[in-house]
Amino acid sequence: MSRLDSHIQQKIAQRDSINLAARWLAGKDGVIVEFGLSTGRSYSHLLERFPGREIFCFDRLDKTHPRSRPPAGHLFLGEFTDLLADAALQARFAGRVILAHIDIGSGGPEDEVIPELVMDRIAHWLKPGALVLSDQDLTLQPAWQMERVVTAGEVEHAGRYNVYRRRTP
Numbered sequence: 423m424s425r426l427d428s429h430i431q432q433k434i435a436q437r438d439s440i441n442l443a444a445r446w447l448a449g450k451d452g453v454i455v456e457f458g459l460s461t462g463r464s465y466s467h468l469l470e471r472f473p474g475r476e477i478f479c480f481d482r483l484d485k486t487h488p489r490s491r492p493p494a495g496h497l498f499l500g501e502f503t504d505l506l507a508d509a510a511l512q513a514r515f516a517g518r519v520i521l522a523h524i525d526i527g528s529g530g531p532e533d534e535v536i537p538e539l540v541m542d543r544i545a546h547w548l549k550p551g552a553l554v555l556s557d558q559d560l561t562l563q564p565a566w567q568m569e570r571v572v573t574a575g576e577v578e579h580a581g582r583y584n585v586y587r588r589r590t591p
């Protein structure tokens with residue numbers, strides 16, 4: 423398969439996973455966080471599918487397209503390792519998140535480390551039943567209380583995007 427076809431498949435799976443999350447999380451309280459805003463393509467889709475929901479974004483650089491720019495106070499700029507070490511930020515989001523979108527793959531060696539580091543730092547942000555969508559396959563740690571969600575039949579190219587759920591007590 424060409425890299426172009428592979429990329430297209432992953433984007434279809436990403437879009438379908440966001441759509442699925444919007445259906446499953448309808449009527450459930452909580453904010454959304456997105457790690458990896460870049461120019462804001464997936465952010466624009468989250469905005470469409472979760473109207474009225476607060477979405478907070480994280481990236482090292484502000485590369486946003488003018489049509490996909492988070493409002494004031496909703497964009498955190500810096501390295502994830504630095505941002506997620508901030509005690510005030512940790513306290514602010516603890517127990518408030520219903521959906522986390524982690525779209526931070528670069529194709530480099532950091533893909534082996536950073537997605538799980540982010541997940542480790544935000545696991546306690548998730549409400550019971552919250553979903554995590556990730557471009558990288560995460561090795562789940564018991565402390566995170568997460569399980570993989572099988573989306574075959576709901577998401578086209580389901581194996582190309584990873585969906586996890588925070589267990590309910």
Ligand SMILES: C[S@@+](CC[C@H](N)C(=O)[O-])C[C@H]1O[C@@H](n2cnc3c(N)ncnc32)[C@H](O)[C@@H]1O
Pocket residue numbers: 457458459460461462463464465480481482483500501502503525526527528536
């Ligand atoms: C694949 S792009 C995100 C694409 C975006 N979701 C979209 O649909 O337009 C990954 C983004 O993650 C950011 N990123 C990756 N690792 C990071 C890190 N350790 N700290 C901060 N930002 C990081 C990059 O700057 C990049 O903008």
